[in-house]
Amino acid sequence: MLQQEFDQFAENYEPLLEKNIRASGEKAAFFAAYKPADMHQHLISAGVDIAALRILDFGCGVGTSLPYLRQYFPGADLIGADVSGESLSIAERKGPAGAKLIHFDGNEALPFEDESIDVAFSACVFHHIPHTEHYRILRELLRVTKPGGWVFIFEHNPLNPLTVQSVNTCPFDKNAVLISARTLKRRLKKAGYISPDARYRIFFPSLLRSLRPLEASLTWCPLGAQYYVVARRAN
Numbered sequence: 001m002l003q004q005e006f007d008q009f010a011e012n013y014e015p016l017l018e019k020n021i022r023a024s025g026e027k028a029a030f031f032a033a034y035k036p037a038d039m040h041q042h043l044i045s046a047g048v049d050i051a052a053l054r055i056l057d058f059g060c061g062v063g064t065s066l067p068y069l070r071q072y073f074p075g076a077d078l079i080g081a082d083v084s085g086e087s088l089s090i091a092e093r094k095g096p097a098g099a100k101l102i103h104f105d106g107n108e109a110l111p112f113e114d115e116s117i118d119v120a121f122s123a124c125v126f127h128h129i130p131h132t133e134h135y136r137i138l139r140e141l142l143r144v145t146k147p148g149g150w151v152f153i154f155e156h157n158p159l160n161p162l163t164v165q166s167v168n169t170c171p172f173d174k175n176a177v178l179i180s181a182r183t184l185k186r187r188l189k190k191a192g193y194i195s196p197d198a199r200y201r202i203f204f205p206s207l208l209r210s211l212r213p214l215e216a217s218l219t220w221c222p223l224g225a226q227y228y229v230v231a232r233r234a235n
Contacts, residue, residue, distance in 0.1 A: 024225075025206025032064045034201065035123050035228070039152045040072040042199075042230060043119070048150075051075045053118040058141065059083075059125030060101070063091025069121065070096040079117075081110070106133075112144040120144070120151040124226075126184070127156060127167075127176045134179075138191035148235045151193060154228040155179055157200065163225045181227045193231035200224035 043050055053076045057065055060080030069078055078099040082088050083106040092101055104111050106129075120141045129137060141151055156163045158178035167173045181198035188196040202225035203218055204211045218224070 028064065031202075031226075032123070033068045035152075035154050036065060036068040036072045036121070038199070038201065038228065039119070039121060042152070043150070052077070054116065055079065055119045055121060056081060056112070056117045056141075056144070058120055058122045059128075060091060061087045061125075063087075063094045063099075063101075065121070065123050066091060066099050067094070067096050070099065079112075110140045110144055114143055115146045115149075117144045118146055118149050120149070122151075122153045124154055124156060126153060127173075127178050131177060131179065134187050135191055138187060138193070142192050142233055145233045147233055149233050150230065151188070151232075152228055152230050153184060153188075154226060155181070155184065157181070157222070157224055157227050159222050160225050181222065181229055184229045185231075188229060188231045192233070194234050196229055196231035198222075198227055198229045200227045202226050 040050065050073055053073060055069060055073060055076045055078050057069060057078070057080040060066060060082050061084065063080060066078065066080055069076065078096075079102060080088070080091055080099055081102045081104055082091075083104060085103050088101050088103055091099075102111060126134060126137075145151065156167055156178055158164060158180055164178070167176055167178060170176075181200070185196040185198055199219040200221055200223065201215065201219065203215055203221070203223065215224075
């Protein structure tokens, strides 16, 4: 089902997204860029050597995040994986150079060896996956993550009314079911990850961008438009 949906929207995904987020006053690139930037800052703050990480962009779609992952992790072995072949074709045309793109069947095991990924990254993917499948997918991501490795899952915040409105009016979010940070943390823990932690993001629209430096002190506040949950695989 996901493959059919996103094959259908692949060619028009970016213009549809731009139209849908117009009320924020930002371009899609703003939302795509901050996620790898946040992950970079989090890993640096945790003392991680980011020089040669193997990073999986799980559900990479048309490759929106890949250029920014390359920007913030220039030495990474970068892999984009998705169920939509049409989306991957677009991602391949867009680059970045050196990124590997892999098509996989969402009903089967991920096509990666055990303990082969340093960081699993996912940008607004899990609300498209049936919630009954979350545990299985999280277990698969855990399987392919190295001991001590990381997972970063960025999602829309269902506690933010503007976010909910945006999702409800977005054509490719027709079948989406939002997930709260609290629920996602609980599912990560059940799947075997340790120390899941939520950080809330995007509190101020473009007109109030001068206030965005305050966001660093607001990540605890569950009213941001989006959030990410970060967790680790035990050593």
